[in-house]
Amino acid sequence: MAFKQPHTASYYAASANHQTDYASLEGAQSADVCVIGAGFTGISTALHLAERGYSVSILEANKVGWGASGRNGGQMIGGISGENRLAASLGGDGERRLWEMGWAGHDIIRERVATYSIDCDLKFGYVDVAIKPRHIRDLESYYEQLQKFNFPHSYAMLTKSETQNLLGTDTYIGALRNDANGHLHPLNLCLGEAAAAVSLGATIYENSPVIDIKRGSKATVVTQKGSITADFVVLAGNAYHFLEPKLRGVLFPVNSFIIGSEPLSDDMVKQINPDDLAVCDPNYILEYFRLSADKRLLFGGRFTYFGSDPEVIKTNLIPRLLKIYPQLANTKFDFGWGGTIGVTANRVPQMGKLAPNIIYSQGYSGHGVNVTHLAGKILADTVGGTLEQFDVFADIKPIWIPGQHLFRNQMVALGMLYYKLVDRL
C-alpha cells in the first residue's frame, strides 16, 4: 500500500472545512496511549481518552480521515452488523444490550457535533428501501423490533406509492423510514473530532506509517524516523493496514465507489428527495445515495475494480443511477472515487488483543460511521480497565479467510460474483 498520500479526489476532500498539516513523527517520544490510524476508530478512541486526561499520540500513514472514514457514503445507520450472531452469544438480556449498543454511536456523534461545534452537515432522516417482496418481509420484521424496544424516534413502514412520492422513482416497492438515522459529511466530522482531540492535548502525526510494534510491558511503535513508547497501543488501521498479518487474514477488503453530481436544481431536488433522506437498498452489491449540503447527488455502489480512475467509476455507476433516476440523464458528474471496506466473514466487527497492552478494532462490514464511534468508546474504556463491552466482541472468534492475504483481488472478485448471484434470487 502506498503511504504519505494526499486525500483521494472526493467531493469531501474538495469541500473539507480545513486542510490538516500535522508534522510527521521524528525522534523517540512517549505517551500513555499510541493510536495507529486517524480514521473514525482511531480519532474517536483518542478523543475519548483525551477527554479523560490520558496523553495520546496518533500516528497516521497519510492524512487525518484519509481512509474509509473520509470517503464513505456518510450514511449514519444504527445497529451493529452481525447483531443476531452476537446476541446469540450473549444470552439473557443480550438482545436488549446489543440493541442499545447499536444506537450508542449516534449519541456519541450527536454529542460531539454539539460539544465541539463540528460543522459536518449532520441531518436526520433515512429510508431502507425494498426491491423484492422478501425485502418487505425483512423490513417488517425490523419494524417489529423497533416496536418491541419502544424505539423513541419517528419511524414508519411506507407503501409503494408513498415510497414513490418520497423518492421520485418507481424502483422500490416499499420502505422503512427511520428518522433516528441520517447523514453527514464524514471527512468534516473526522477533521472536527481530530481538532477536538488536539485541543485537549492529543498529538497527531501525519505521513507517519508505522512499520513495527515492539512488544513488552510498554510497547514501542516504530516509524521510519521515530518511535513512541506507550502503556497501551490501539491498532485502528481497519482495511488499510498490513501491519499484523493475523488481523489481515480475518478481513475481506471490499471496494465501494461513489459518484457526485453537480448541484441539482431546486425543482429536481423536490422531485427526487424533497425530505433530504439518506437511502440504502438491501442487496449485497448494494446501492446507497443521498444529497450533499449543496444538493449534489452522492450515489454509491460496488463493482469489481481495483483502481481509482474517476472516469471508470462514473462509467460504471452512472448507468445504474439512471435506471433509478432517468430524469438525471443530462446531469453532469463532477466526482468519482472509491475506498475499501473491511468486511468480516460473519459480519461481526472484530475487537481483541494482540498482547495485554495492544488492542484493536476492525471489520464494521459497511456500518462503520456509527459503530466506529461505539468502538472508540469501548477501546477507551478498555484502556481504562473496563472490559465488559469489549469482551462481547472479543469472545467471538474471528473466522480465518484462507488465502485472503495471498489472493486478495481474486478473492474480492469471486465474492462479488457470488453476491451478484444471491441478489438475483
Ligand SMILES: Cc1cc2nc3c(=O)[nH]c(=O)nc-3n(C[C@H](O)[C@H](O)[C@H](O)COP(=O)(O)OP(=O)(O)OC[C@H]3O[C@@H](n4cnc5c(N)ncnc54)[C@H](O)[C@@H]3O)c2cc1C
Ligand atoms: C466507499 C465507502 C462507502 C462507505 N459508506 C458507508 C456509509 O455510508 N455508512 C457507514 O456506516 N459506513 C460506510 N462505510 C464504512 C466506513 O467508512 C468504515 O467502516 C469506517 O470509516 C472505518 O473507520 P476506521 O477508522 O476503522 O478505518 P479507516 O477510516 O480506513 O482508517 C484507517 C486509517 O489507518 C491508517 N493506517 C493504515 N496503516 C497504517 C500504518 N501502518 N501506520 C499508520 N496509519 C495507518 C490509514 O491511512 C487510514 O487513514 C463506507 C466505506 C467506504 C470505503
